[in-house]
Amino acid sequence: MAWVVTVASDIAINKYLLKISPKVPEFRRGMLYAVNPVGFVSMLLSAGISIAVFFGAFGAAIQPYSPIFAVGLALVLPPLLAVLTRGRYYLRRTDDGIDLPMFDADGNPSDAKLLCHVTGIEFERPDMVRSAQDAPDGGPQYVSSLALSTDKTGKLVLPAQR
Numbered sequence: 001m002a003w004v005v006t007v008a009s010d011i012a013i014n015k016y017l018l019k020i021s022p023k024v025p026e027f028r029r030g031m032l033y034a035v036n037p038v039g040f041v042s043m044l045l046s047a048g049i050s051i052a053v054f055f056g057a058f059g060a061a062i063q064p065y066s067p068i069f070a071v072g073l074a075l076v077l078p079p080l081l082a083v084l085t086r087g088r089y090y091l092r093r094t095d096d097g098i099d100l101p102m103f104d105a106d107g108n109p110s111d112a113k114l115l116c117h118v119t120g121i122e123f124e125r126p127d128m129v130r131s132a133q134d135a136p137d138g139g140p141q142y143v144s145s146l147a148l149s150t151d152k153t154g155k156l157v158l159p160a161q162r
Contacts, residue, residue, distance in 0.1 A: 014038070093161045097140070130143075
């Protein structure tokens with residue numbers, strides 16, 4: 001329950017009500033931080049406190065209410081942490097470094113294909129980011145989110161924007 005309500009609270013409150021989190025979902029590895037404390041800390045705290053209540057850490061009188069603690073904390077903590085962090089951990093970059101549009105004129109994801117210089121496979125534009133490594137001729141190279149998710153060196157990721 002803690003995870004589901006944390007996600008729902010983040011979407012409903014932080015995205016639509018407070019307008020702190022990005023409107024468009026982002027999944028590309030190069031655009032995200034490794035951990036977003038808004039969701040991660042909210043889920044850990046709400047689940048942890050709920051489990052402690054369940055096992056009687058705060059007394060037998062409130063023990064039956066552990067699910068309410070999970071839901072209540074998971075509802076309140078994401079907006080609180082989003083405001084405290086000013087939403088800065090949702091995206092590490094807002095610009096992926098690619099000059100092609102992400103969406104076509106109808107709002108659908110672009111079907112333009114770009115070559116991933118790591119895997120040698122062409123991927124559609126929404127799955128790509130500019131690589132931190134330029135081509136031998138100095139031009140831009142692109143890297144897929146798949147290749148970034150398996151990159152342990154971090155040499156392919158553009159630096160975070162401030």
